[in-house]
Structures are given as C-alpha cells and as structure tokens.
Amino acid sequence: MSNIVIVGTQWGDEGKGKIVDLITERFDVVARYQGGHNAGHTVAIEGRKYVLHLIPSGILRPGKVCIIGNGVVLDPVAFIDEVGTLESAGIGVEGRLYVSNRAHLIMPYHRAVETAEENALKEKIGTTSRGIGPSYEDKMGRRGIRVADLLYPDRFRAKVRANVEFKNSILCSVYHSEALNADEIADSYIGMASRVLPFVTDTAEYLNLAIRQGKSVLFEGAQGTLLDVDHGTYPFVTSSSATAGGACIGTGVGPSLIDGVIGIAKAYTTRVGGGPFPTELTDQVGHQIQQKGAEFGASTGRPRRCGWFDAVVVRYAALINDLTTLVITKLDVLDQVEEIKICVGYEFMGQKLSFFPTDISVLSEVKPIYETHPGWKQDTSRIRRYEELPALAKSYLARLSELVDADISIISTGPNRSETIILEESPRLQKLFASRG
Ligand code: GDP
Ligand code: IMO
Ligand code: MG
Numbered sequence: 001m002s003n004i005v006i007v008g009t010q011w012g013d014e015g016k017g018k019i020v021d022l023i024t025e026r027f028d029v030v031a032r033y034q035g036g037h038n039a040g041h042t043v044a045i046e047g048r049k050y051v052l053h054l055i056p057s058g059i060l061r062p063g064k065v066c067i068i069g070n071g072v073v074l075d076p077v078a079f080i081d082e083v084g085t086l087e088s089a090g091i092g093v094e095g096r097l098y099v100s101n102r103a104h105l106i107m108p109y110h111r112a113v114e115t116a117e118e119n120a121l122k123e124k125i126g127t128t129s130r131g132i133g134p135s136y137e138d139k140m141g142r143r144g145i146r147v148a149d150l151l152y153p154d155r156f157r158a159k160v161r162a163n164v165e166f167k168n169s170i171l172c173s174v175y176h177s178e179a180l181n182a183d184e185i186a187d188s189y190i191g192m193a194s195r196v197l198p199f200v201t202d203t204a205e206y207l208n209l210a211i212r213q214g215k216s217v218l219f220e221g222a223q224g225t226l227l228d229v230d231h232g233t234y235p236f237v238t239s240s241s242a243t244a245g246g247a248c249i250g251t252g253v254g255p256s257l258i259d260g261v262i263g264i265a266k267a268y269t270t271r272v273g274g275g276p277f278p279t280e281l282t283d284q285v286g287h288q289i290q291q292k293g294a295e296f297g298a299s300t301g302r303p304r305r306c307g308w309f310d311a312v313v314v315r316y317a318a319l320i321n322d323l324t325t326l327v328i329t330k331l332d333v334l335d336q337v338e339e340i341k342i343c344v345g346y347e348f349m350g351q352k353l354s355f356f357p358t359d360i361s362v363l364s365e366v367k368p369i370y371e372t373h374p375g376w377k378q379d380t381s382r383i384r385r386y387e388e389l390p391a392l393a394k395s396y397l398a399r400l401s402e403l404v405d406a407d408i409s410i411i412s413t414g415p416n417r418s419e420t421i422i423l424e425e426s427p428r429l430q431k432l433f434a435s436r437g
Contacts, residue, residue: 002260002434003219003253004324005219007242007244007263008224008227008263009265009323010225010226010265010310010313011224011227011271011272013295013304014329015327015330016057016264019327019329021045021057021417022417024058024061024064028064029065029067030067030218030219031203032056032066033069033219033246033247034072036078037054038053039299041298043060045060053078059091059093067098068103069100069207070252071246072100073104073106075106075130076193076196077192097199100201102204103146104138105150107135107145107163109164109185110132110133111129111131113167116171120175126236126273128300129300132240137239147196151193153190156190161182165182168180207253223240224317225313225317226317235360244322262323262324262410265328265329266330268307268333270293270306271305276363278346278363278368281306286306288337289306290303308368312345313356315405317404319405325426326404327409327412328397328408328411328412329411335377342399343368346369347366347369348367352369353366373399375392383413389421410429
C-alpha cells in the first residue's frame with residue numbers, strides 16, 4: 001500500500017473525516033499533521049455520529065494506529081476529553097494512539113491573547129477561539145512549550161512562568177485584560193501530564209520505521225487549502241500549513257515517501273468565519289443548501305456560509321497540492337436545486353483573471369463568471385454506481401473535473417460509509433491503493 005495525503009481543497013469542512021474513515025480500511029496508520037482542535041471531522045457510522053477534533057478520524061476503525069504529529073498544536077484538556085468521549089463510546093485507544101513529543105502545547109494564555117486580539121480587530125478573522133494561532137506564533141517565536149516538556153515538571157514550570165510574564169505584559173498593558181497566574185497554569189498542566197504522557201513518543205521515528213517495514217500511512221489534513229497560512233486567503237486563514245506539503249513538515253516523513261494526494265471538495269462551497277467568498281449565496285438558495293447540507297460548524301456550531309462551486313478555487317488547490325485525484329462530497333445536497341451554477345472564472349475591473357488572486361482586496365471585489373446547469377431533481381443518496389447517477393448529475397461532475405483539471409474517483413452522496421460511489425476502475429485510484437513499487 002501507498003502513503004497518501006488527504007487534503008481539503010476549499011475552506012475546510014469538505015467531508016475529509018468521512019473520506020478518511022472510509023479509506024482507513026486500506027491503510028495501517030492514520031496521522032494528523034497540522035491544526036488542532038479547531039478541526040471538526042464528523043463521521044457517521046450506522047446512524048451514530050462521531051466528531052473528531054484532534055484525534056485522527058481513522059481511530060474509528062478498530063486496530064488502526066493513529067498519530068498526532070509534531071505539526072499539530074495540542075490542548076491537553078481537549079485531548080483528554082476526546083480520549084474520554086471515544087472510550088465511553090466503546091472505542092479503545094490504548095496501544096494505538098500516539099502523540100508526538102515535539103508537538104507544541106496550547107496554553108490558557110494562548111486563548112486569552114486570541115480573544116483579546118479578535119475583540120480588538122475591526123475586521124474579525126472569526127477564529128474558533130481555541131488558541132491555535134497564538135500557539136503557532138510561540139512555536140515560530142521559539143518560546144513555545146512542547147509536549148516533551150511535560151516530562152520535566154520543574155523545567156516546565158520555569159517555561160510557563162517566563163511565558164506568562166511576557167503574555168501578562170501584553171494582556172494587561174495593550175488589551176487591559178486580567179493577568180493570568182503562572183503557577184495555577186503550571187499546576188493544572190503538570191496535573192494532566194500523567195494522562196497525556198502514556199501516549200507520547202517520537203512519532204517521526206515511529207512513522208519512518210513503520211513505512212520502512214512496509215506499512216502504509218494516510219495523512220489526514222485538517223482545514224483546507226484556502227485556509228493555509230501561506231497559500232490561503234491571508235490573513236483570513238488558520239495558522240498552519242493545511243496543504244499537502246504540510247504532511248512532511250508536520251510528521252517528519254520525507255516527500256519521496258508520499259505517493260499521492262487525494263483532494264476533497266464539496267459539490268458547492270462553504271466557509272466559516274470572516275474573509276472573502278466570491279460565490280457566496282445570501283439568498284433563499286443559499287439557505288436551502290445550508291439546511292439540506294446541515295451546514296453548521298462541528299466545532300463551534302456557527303452557521304457555515306454557503307455558495308456555488310468555485311472552480312477557480314479548486315483548480316488552484318489542485319495545482320498547489322498536485323492532486324492525484326479528487327473526491328466530490330455532498331452531491332446529494334444539490335438534489336433538489338432547480339438550477340446549479342459553477343463559477344468558471346473571475347472578472348476584476350473589466351478583465352478576466354487568469355489565476356487565483358493573492359490579494360484579498362482583489363478577491364473581495366471579483367465578479368464570479370457563472371455557468372448555469374439544470375438541476376437533476378432526483379435523489380442520489382441511494383445510488384452506489386456511477387452509471388446509475390442521473391445524466392445531469394454526471395454532466396455536472398464531468399464539468400467540475402474538466403474545470404479543475406483533476407480526475408474525480410470518489411463521489412459521496414450522504415454522510416454514511418455506504419453512501420459513496422467509488423470508481424474502483426479509475427487508474428489513478430488503483431495506483432494510489434496499489435503497493436509501493
Ligand atoms: P471535515 O471537517 O472536512 O471532516 O467535514 P465536516 O465533518 O466538518 O463537515 C462535513 C459534514 O457533512 C459532516 O457532518 C458529514 O457527516 C457530512 N457529510 C459528509 N459527506 C456527506 C455527503 O456526501 N452528503 C451529506 N449529506 N453529508 C455529508
Ligand atoms: P476542518 O478540519 C472550517 C477557520 C475559522 C476561521 C479561521 C481561523 O473541520 O475542516 P483558527 O481557530 O484556526 O485560528 O481560525 O479558520 N477554521 C475552519 N473552518 N473548517 C475547519 O476545520 C476550520 N478550522 C479553522 O472558522 O475562519
Ligand atoms: Mg470540519
């Protein structure tokens with residue numbers, strides 16, 4: 001088997017969790033490489049819903065090993081909570097869940113700084129308020145505290161004290177917020193250490209050994225390409241490398257060991273939080289999609305903004321991630337839509353743009369160029385074979401594939417595992433699922 005990255009091609013919530021759960025069957029190990037508990041990956045199995053935030057969605061498949069890589073930022077409270085939720089649902093994690101000793105911790109002062117910063121912004125990012133951004137800031141600022149630091153309580157306390165002193169100076173003098181107590185924070189984290197440390201190991205070493213022993217790894221991306229800190233709609237992004245390249249940095253596995261990239265795209269587009277969204281629908285059709293697609297955030301419960309499929313966005317994502325193949329999810333959500341539009345390009349100041357713009361002030365002002373397709377007005381959720389899809393649904397999918405310049409090999413028509421059309425005969429899919437040669 002190969003080593004494959006799963007990546008979101010839009011603004012997150014594309015259905016990565018469902019697809020990871022579905023194909024984990026064919027892999028030995030599933031590894032998260034970036035983000036933290038800002039992610040919300042929902043998996044439906046036999047009518048039961050599981051929401052994973054930090055732990056890879058692969059955990060729902062018995063016996064599979066799951067890794068939280070060095071590129072993830074870990075809030076121990078969220079981690080302990082999620083382990084508890086899984087165990088009470090009868091999903092044992094012992095002996096098959098590992099956390100990188102190099103992963104950075106999210107500390108209470110990260111959340112405090114984030115809240116203060118967001119409150120002060122005129123144009124808000126609309127973050128998940130989980131402390132993700134400030135934790136990555138400290139990592140890059142070389143003052144972060146890592147999971148491995150929990151092994152040495154005295155050293156850990158000294159680091160917390162130094163950081164809290166620094167954060168308090170910002171919180172109090174810039175934001176006029178309350179000061180935090182370093183020793184209370186250190187005590188609570190040292191108290192949680194015994195519930196985190198049993199999972200901690202050098203996951204880079206683990207993964208590299210596993211791959212060299214012939215095991216296959218599925219790298220589970222969180223967020224999406226347009227939320228990537230480098231390639232996304234900066235500054236309306238998350239603070240990590242959500243694109244496929246992040247898989248190497250966030251796990252310590254070299255690029256030549258990765259055999260392919262599966263991009264996930266919804267049959268339309270959604271976005272949570274602030275930032276430009278050229279194909280956003282604020283009318284009744286947008287509302288219809290939001291209701292039928294149950295487009296409410298899995299982490300924060302916020303309504304997701306909905307809009308038409310933006311082929312400029314997904315074509316850009318196909319390029320940045322060098323997609324081997326594309327999965328289209330939530331096709332069923334469009335089942336009853338009368339007329340479906342696809343954005344095939346952008347117009348800006350009377351000119352057609354040839355590439356996805358870097359500058360968000362441009363992106364905020366582009367006029368989407370639409371193509372209109374008649375809806376198929378038929379239930380697709382029970383269809384298991386591509387040939388049985390309505391002709392209009394097939395032509396919609398073919399047009400998406402052509403516009404984004406990527407092969408479509410899996411189509412999802414419902415949240416459950418069985419509600420999926422897998423084009424097993426697709427040569428690209430076969431290559432991905434074949435053994436490393
Ligand atoms: P992720 O963050 O990319 O894993 O996506 P989320 O889990 O946040 O959001 C996707 C939502 O759509 C979840 O509630 C899934 O259960 C659901 N879902 C996934 N695929 C499909 C599909 O094909 N059809 C429908 N109706 N729902 C789906
Ligand atoms: P999954 O993995 C959708 C968005 C937030 C906000 C921006 C920055 O479920 O697809 P952050 O808290 O990360 O600093 O917020 O990123 N965001 C997501 N949107 N899906 C996600 O994850 C997201 N994770 C963060 O709404 O706009
Ligand atoms: Mg999500």
